[in-house]
Amino acid sequence: MDFGTFLVQCLNSVQYGLLLFLVASGLTLIFGIMGVINLAHGSFYMIGAYLAFSLAPLFGDQFLLMLVAGVVLAAIFGYVLEWAFFSYLYQRDHLQQVLMTYGLILVFEELRSIFVGNDVHGVKVPAWLDGSFALGNVMSYPWYRLFASAACIVLAAGLYYVVNRTRLGMMIRAGASNRDMVRGLGIDVKRLYRIVFAAGVALAALAGMIAAPMSSVYPNMGASVLIICFVLVVIGGIGSITGALVASLLVGFVDTFGKVFFADLAGIGIYLLMAIVLIWKPEGLMGRRP
Amino acid sequence: MSPVVASVSAPSSPRRGAFVVPVGCAIALAVAGPLLGNYASDFIVKVMILSIFALSLELLVGMTGLVSLGHAAFYGIGAYVTVLASGNEGGNFAVLLVLSMGAAALYALFVGALSLRTRGVYFIMVTLAFAQMAFFVFHDTKVGGGSDGIYLYVRPALGALDMENRSVLFYVVLASLVFTYGLLALVRRSRFGAALAGIRVNEQRMRAAGFPVYGYKLAAFVLAGALAGLAGFLLASRDGVVNPELMAWHNSGEVLLMVILGGLGHLRGAVIGAVAFTLLKEIFSTHAVMGPLADHWQLTLGIAIIVFVALLPKGLIGLVQRLSPKGGA
Numbered sequence: 001m002d003f004g005t006f007l008v009q010c011l012n013s014v015q016y017g018l019l020l021f022l023v024a025s026g027l028t029l030i031f032g033i034m035g036v037i038n039l040a041h042g043s044f045y046m047i048g049a050y051l052a053f054s055l056a057p058l059f060g061d062q063f064l065l066m067l068v069a070g071v072v073l074a075a076i077f078g079y080v081l082e083w084a085f086f087s088y089l090y091q092r093d094h095l096q097q098v099l100m101t102y103g104l105i106l107v108f109e110e111l112r113s114i115f116v117g118n119d120v121h122g123v124k125v126p127a128w129l130d131g132s133f134a135l136g137n138v139m140s141y142p143w144y145r146l147f148a149s150a151a152c153i154v155l156a157a158g159l160y161y162v163v164n165r166t167r168l169g170m171m172i173r174a175g176a177s178n179r180d181m182v183r184g185l186g187i188d189v190k191r192l193y194r195i196v197f198a199a200g201v202a203l204a205a206l207a208g209m210i211a212a213p214m215s216s217v218y219p220n221m222g223a224s225v226l227i228i229c230f231v232l233v234v235i236g237g238i239g240s241i242t243g244a245l246v247a248s249l250l251v252g253f254v255d256t257f258g259k260v261f262f263a264d265l266a267g268i269g270i271y272l273l274m275a276i277v278l279i280w281k282p283e284g285l286m287g288r289r290p
Numbered sequence: 291m292s293p294v295v296a297s298v299s300a301p302s303s304p305r306r307g308a309f310v311v312p313v314g315c316a317i318a319l320a321v322a323g324p325l326l327g328n329y330a331s332d333f334i335v336k337v338m339i340l341s342i343f344a345l346s347l348e349l350l351v352g353m354t355g356l357v358s359l360g361h362a363a364f365y366g367i368g369a370y371v372t373v374l375a376s377g378n379e380g381g382n383f384a385v386l387l388v389l390s391m392g393a394a395a396l397y398a399l400f401v402g403a404l405s406l407r408t409r410g411v412y413f414i415m416v417t418l419a420f421a422q423m424a425f426f427v428f429h430d431t432k433v434g435g436g437s438d439g440i441y442l443y444v445r446p447a448l449g450a451l452d453m454e455n456r457s458v459l460f461y462v463v464l465a466s467l468v469f470t471y472g473l474l475a476l477v478r479r480s481r482f483g484a485a486l487a488g489i490r491v492n493e494q495r496m497r498a499a500g501f502p503v504y505g506y507k508l509a510a511f512v513l514a515g516a517l518a519g520l521a522g523f524l525l526a527s528r529d530g531v532v533n534p535e536l537m538a539w540h541n542s543g544e545v546l547l548m549v550i551l552g553g554l555g556h557l558r559g560a561v562i563g564a565v566a567f568t569l570l571k572e573i574f575s576t577h578a579v580m581g582p583l584a585d586h587w588q589l590t591l592g593i594a595i596i597v598f599v600a601l602l603p604k605g606l607i608g609l610v611q612r613l614s615p616k617g618g619a
């Protein structure tokens with residue numbers, strides 16, 4: 001492997017890791033704050049990708065506008081879903097949450113197959129992001145992937161800012177640690193939860209939309225991304241956003257370089273990583289011991 | 291720290307005569323076996339295999355309080371080992387049975403040793419992830435024929451015990467179900483089972499009382515893995531083919547659903563759940579009943595799951611108990 005290829009793979013790893021972080025942060029947000037284990041989170045990612053596939057022809061080269069439209073749609077969808085469904089799950093135990101969200105997955109998957117079919121689709125990269133960035137003759141790298149990384153970094157920073165520096169974030173964090181106390185302070189916890197849930201759905205869908213032009217849009221994409229997110233939440237540690245970020249980048253590197261060096265066994269790399277972390281630190285890299 | 295509860299409640303000791311219904315069912319099946327047509331016999335064998343699979347998970351979820359979402363891995367490994375170890379000439383029934391259960395138990399030892407270091411929702415995630423790992427090993431490599439799976443050329447046999455013969459298959463599966471049910475009923479009543487029940491109710495207290503909690507949970511996990519391997523062995527012998535889908539997480543979700551659907555904490559719940567779930571799936575995918583909706587059985591099944599969990603948190607057994615006037619059938 002020459003230096004140029006190595007550099008390209010590094011960039012790919014970071015880009016993939018950041019994308020995973022976007023999905024995982026929504027999962028962590030929903031689990032960390034509402035205590036709901038949501039197996040259907042991968043479906044939101046899938047829905048995002050299919051949104052991109054359906055909206056792209058309408059928006060043409062207005063890619064950013066399409067992302068905004070998609071996020072708004074996803075957030076509305078999340079808001080309604082929370083109201084109609086998830087708000088009843090908070091009082092239930094994990095077992096029932098697992099089962100009901102598993103039922104939801106079946107519903108989403110089948111609705112997808114009814115409305116969009118089971119074919120694999122591609123989404124075009126917008127013209128202004130087409131082409132590659134060249135660094136002399138060392139390497140060249142697609143502009144779109146650079147854009148994807150940049151978008152994820154901006155979003156991650158924004159998320160960090162909102163959670164740690166704003167009044168909304170303060171309420172979210174307080175609601176996570178003591179729901180009754182926050183309600184006692186006169187904050188509408190129900191509405192707060194609904195907003196957080198909608199934000200989690202929007203984040204996953206946005207990740208799906210950004211991913212669509214890079215990886216094709218295919219039926220099983222939700223389940224595969226969900227399981228990878230579980231792996232990185234376990235690696236990163238309980239409820240730690242920083243841990244999730246570190247784990248996402250680690251998983252991105254292991255997966256990308258695994259595919260380069262061990263094509264056949266690439267799928268197993270991240271699980272081995274998870275096994276090693278569990279042996280070494282069962283609470284995860286940044287988690288606190290329960 | 292939770293306050294010390296006055297009495298350590300023993301696992302609800304099964305009522306005298308609780309075995310009448312299961313034994314009666316087993317005898318009825320044994321007698322009815324030769325009278326059944328091919329379709330009915332096939333269907334019952336399928337349900338019995340799934341019942342064994344569900345019972346093995348009940349040991350974890352219902353008896354120990356460990357929600358595993360990766361149980362299909364052990365089922366699939368049992369099935370794959372049966373086919374892989376058979377070769378072209380077919381294999382010895384006893385050897386294959388031991389190998390498939392042993393391999394599943396071994397993987398359960400590995401997964402359990404690691405995943406039991408976590409708890410709660412992380413345990414769910416870790417078990418699911420390790421099952422996906424097993425899935426990818428068989429899906430992405432040529433070990434087991436990749437995504438197409440592999441065929442079993444000759445079914446396991448040992449003298450007259452030839453799984454090629456339909457009625458032998460029927461009785462072997464029935465005997466395995468009786469064995470599994472009986473074994474777990476014994477486990478429930480044993481000191482080991484009482485310890486598992488204690489762990490389910492209050493793990494901290496059991497640890498404080500000096501029980502090696504991790505060891506007990508690991509033993510339960512390995513035993514459950516081995517029994518799932520048994521179900522896998524039977525499935526491979528019945529179908530004559532295995533593919534990675536056996537280990538897919540949908541399968542882990544379905545078996546978990548069977549256990550819950552029937553009713554947690556009861557052995558018969560797992561069996562009832564397996565029967566009910568298989569019937570439900572059969573009905574939802576039958577055109578004669580559902581019309582064009584049969585093509586979209588995942589949709590109806592998904593909605594049914596949501597409704598069931600919402601309305602019947604205690605499963606079908608809970609429904610029976612609620613409907614019966616004395617409050618405990």
